[in-house]
Amino acid sequence: xxxxxxxxxxxxxxxxxxxxxxxxxxxxxxxxxxxxxxxxxxxxxxxxxxxxxxxxxxxxxxxxxxxxxxxxxx
Numbered sequence: 001x002x003x004x005x006x007x008x009x010x011x012x013x014x015x016x017x018x019x020x021x022x023x024x025x026x027x028x029x030x031x032x033x034x035x036x037x038x039x040x041x042x043x044x045x046x047x048x049x050x051x052x053x054x055x056x057x058x059x060x061x062x063x064x065x066x067x068x069x070x071x072x073x074x
Contacts, residue, residue: 024041027044027054027056028041031061036064037061037062039060039062040058040059041057041059041060042057042058043058044056044057045057
């Protein structure tokens, strides 16, 4: 049990440093398709302690061109 707990903690500490770029591009494309807006993502990282998943760093969702030229930073 102690070994399993140690492995889980080590994986949780290492997860934010692992790149998730292979899913970052898929997420960007899915967001662009569903929002009908241009989306830029600087990086994607794994997350284990805040729930299994990933985080997007510096995500920018551009506004409708008819509404104005400025993007909406997230």
